[in-house]
Amino acid sequence: MKVLVLNCGSSSVKFQVIETSLAMIEANADITLARGAVEKIGLSDSRLTLDVPGCKPYREIAEILEHRAAVERVLKVLVNPDHGVLATVSEIEAVGHRMVHGGEKFASSVLVNPEVEAMIEECVVLAPLHNPHNLRGLTAARSLLPGVPHIAVFDTAFHQSMPPKAFVYGLPYELYTRHAIRRYGFHGTSHRYVSIRTANLLGRPIEELKIVTCHLGNGCSMAAVDRGHSADTSMGFTPLEGLLMGTRCGDLDAAIVPWVLAMEEVTLAQLNAMLNKHSGLYGISGVSSDMREIEAACATGNQRARLALDIFCYRIRKYVGAYAAAMGGLDAVTFTGGIGENSPLVRGAALTGMEFLGIELAEDANRDATHGEEVLVSRPGARVAVAVIPTNEERVIARDTVRVLGGVMPSFAVAGNEAPR
């Protein structure tokens, strides 16, 4: 089955065409036929890119004013005889949509119908910067491809298995019941995918494994995956909480917020931008939000870059310990995302000296881990496996689309865990 995967942002539509089926999922043999993006939607010089494996990349600049026009343009380019991959649009048998926030309403991917669309609409309040654009793409694609099923896959759904003790904040309970303020967690598709792949790499059923997954990219989060279910995760009500990130502060004493508001006379918008865009690796180092540049600055003796790197790795280490304790054991630690997959230095600094937990990193394997491959970087025979698994969120979306349609996953909305109301 050829699945079109769409990920719609405020001014972009990213897409992939993936050929997959239940048998191909089983064999981990899905094929990405094409990938690309429309960027700068709303401007006269919007840019469309299409990359087909083995072919010259295709680029075009055109005025694309809104999401419907962008999706329309994507469909057109996919069937273009010169650089497309489809003979006709009817080859697309289903569309998988990335949705950032499913609130407590969606604990798994779901077949979209008007009722589901209305439920997604209700989650807009929780992700006002993301869900409206996701929805705009969904509406556009449903009107342009009305004859095929559309599946929504949520970043938050995987973490809906968390128990209330992990997701309720120590705030007045009314904030939860009135405004649904609680931990939701993000990067769910990635944590789910790499935990399944880790089990596969170890040749053991996921149902008997306690895995800590570390998604370290531009945004960073960790999850405690207990026998295939998310038991806790570091991001919270928003993607700001938890680990140190490129420009996000991560965990913070909440009392700092009113202090800064009072002392610096900043507006709420400036404070929000400060926490999300001027903090983290960039805020501490003053060098960059990019880990590669932080590592390069460390090598030249830049002390603030070193401090930023130390804090980054220290937080990962603390969460590994915390999640091992939360799950009552640990079988594997998995790294993924741009930093997780490509920085032996971060993996090493985060996990060295954790033999007491059974973590023993193999220095050579960690250093030589090949980009794009699933590998173990722990010493053979170590009690806890350490894996590097390249994430592939689009593949998860395509796979969920097939699973929902194939009856392996429920096609209706499954609500997540809720605390008493």
Add this chain to the structure above:
Amino acid sequence: MMGRSIATRVSQAGLGVVVRDLTRERTDKVAELLAGDLDREIERWGLTQSEKKAILARVEFTTELSKTAGCDLLIETINEDFEAKKQLLVELDAVLEPEIPIIINTSTLSISELAQGLQHPERVLGMHFLYPVTTTRVVEVVKGQVTCDDAFETARRFVRILGKVPIQEFESPGFVTTRVIMPLINEAAHVVMEGVASAGDVDLAIKLGYDFRYGPLEWADRIGLHRILNWLEHLFRETGETKFRPCPIIRKLVRAGHTGARVGKGFFTYDSERSRLDRLPDDSPKLS
């Protein structure tokens, strides 16, 4: 300054902007000041370097009026000078397609009077952006006597795209915000002039008493006392109400060149970053 701030906010919202001024020297200066404004916002953590780049990339500077012909909406931002605004409107009316709304940025002038005699007066409406444009959440959208509903609705939608709240109003001197705030500033100045309390104490009383971000006199300093004087004179002329007769102390400060935060001195003194230097000890943030 107002035109520059509006251009910044429009670009920040992701829209392309054409900034037109009379000479190349002036557009160069505006471009330089605009980049400086963004740098200050970066220092206040409100923006990132890459956002600054994107904002600048969406702004085009020109001296040719004809370049505005492709725009979906036009905002004129000449200071409150009736004749100059009128002259520009006549030129724009000839250049722009009839359905393109022309927005007059004003806090005191009559939209209907400015639109009079144009070929398409129905596309003219008023908008009052408040200082500072990038952060203030409200914009007054003002309907003139003959403004058509289409132009008015386009303007309201535009304000929403900017992330601001449009307040729908009908034409009246000072609209809502200027008409309500001016007597407060004027009265605060009178209280100081009568020796009832110092400028610092008057501001502190109002700021703490009514939970204002700034007291009325600091607010006046930040807007510019020459502007305040201009508005008061206009409102006094238009309405004949004595509450708008400018307090002599404001006139005195303006005559001395002490026009407020931008020049470093008005009712209070300010550093080059426009931070107030003479705050009273009690005028500091407290968390409890």
